[in-house]
Amino acid sequence: MSILIREVREHELESVLALNNAAGPTILELDLEQLRFFFAEAVYFRVAEVDGVVAGFLIGFDQHSRYRSSNYLWFKERYPAFLYIDRVVIARAQRGSGVGRVFYADVTSFAEVRQPLLACEVFLEPRNDAALLFHGTYGFQEAGQRVMDETGLRVSMLVKELTSYPWVRERWLDGPGLPDVPWLAERPHRSTRPTQERRA
Numbered sequence: 001m002s003i004l005i006r007e008v009r010e011h012e013l014e015s016v017l018a019l020n021n022a023a024g025p026t027i028l029e030l031d032l033e034q035l036r037f038f039f040a041e042a043v044y045f046r047v048a049e050v051d052g053v054v055a056g057f058l059i060g061f062d063q064h065s066r067y068r069s070s071n072y073l074w075f076k077e078r079y080p081a082f083l084y085i086d087r088v089v090i091a092r093a094q095r096g097s098g099v100g101r102v103f104y105a106d107v108t109s110f111a112e113v114r115q116p117l118l119a120c121e122v123f124l125e126p127r128n129d130a131a132l133l134f135h136g137t138y139g140f141q142e143a144g145q146r147v148m149d150e151t152g153l154r155v156s157m158l159v160k161e162l163t164s165y166p167w168v169r170e171r172w173l174d175g176p177g178l179p180d181v182p183w184l185a186e187r188p189h190r191s192t193r194p195t196q197e198r199r200a
Contacts, residue, residue, distance in 0.1 A: 003099055004049040005106045007187060008057060012047065013039060016057050023089045026123045026131070028150065041065055043187065044083065044110055048090070048099050056090040058103045062115065070149040074157060075119045078143070082159075083111040085120035104138055112162040113178060116169075119143075121155040132156065 008016060013035050021029045030038075039045060044060035061067050061084045063076055072084050085107065090099050111118050122131045124145065140158040147154050168178075178184045 002051055003102050005046050008045045008047045015054055019089050026128055050094055055094040056099050058088040059086045071121045081115050082117040082119045083115045112164045113168045116162055116165045118160040121157050124156050125153040
């Protein structure tokens with residue numbers, strides 16, 4: 001099985017929407033307008049191709065986003081800089097095949113040269129022990145619990161400190177900026193944001 005993680009393409013949004021809305025109760029449904037907002041606003045929006053077929057996606061926002069999710073705002077009120085994993089969805093046929101772990105390796109690599117913290121939430125109602133264990137094995141720890149405004153369901157708020165970030169910040173971000181190489185590139189439509197704003 002071949003897994004490729006790459007930037008989402010605009011013409012794929014309807015397929016991404018179908019994946020999202022078929023994911024089950026732990027993923028909130030979206031409409032196409034919301035997904036287009038994510039496409040415009042997310043700092044990280046990548047899909048997983050498995051043998052040439054889109055089999056999942058992960059969307060993340062930084063602290064500068066206009067996103068208004070109550071979980072995102074909870075982190076924004078408490079942490080000055082972070083990358084928030086809003087949702088990761090894997091097609092049912094590919095669950096348990098390692099796609100999620102490849103995504104988390106990729107988003108960690110993306111975040112650790114930009115942010116000091118990864119953040120996300122996991123449902124406690126209904127309880128998602130597989131997701132809690134998955135995040136625990138990646139070094140996430142609970143920073144609190146809350147009842148979501150949107151659903152009335154309780155979630156565990158998780159964070160992971162990215163220990164390499166202080167070194168990257170001191171060597172590059174506070175100086176010349178990240179090297180101009182493909183694996184460090186911003187999403188194409190996000191690259192016009194002022195560098196200083198991204199680092200604030």
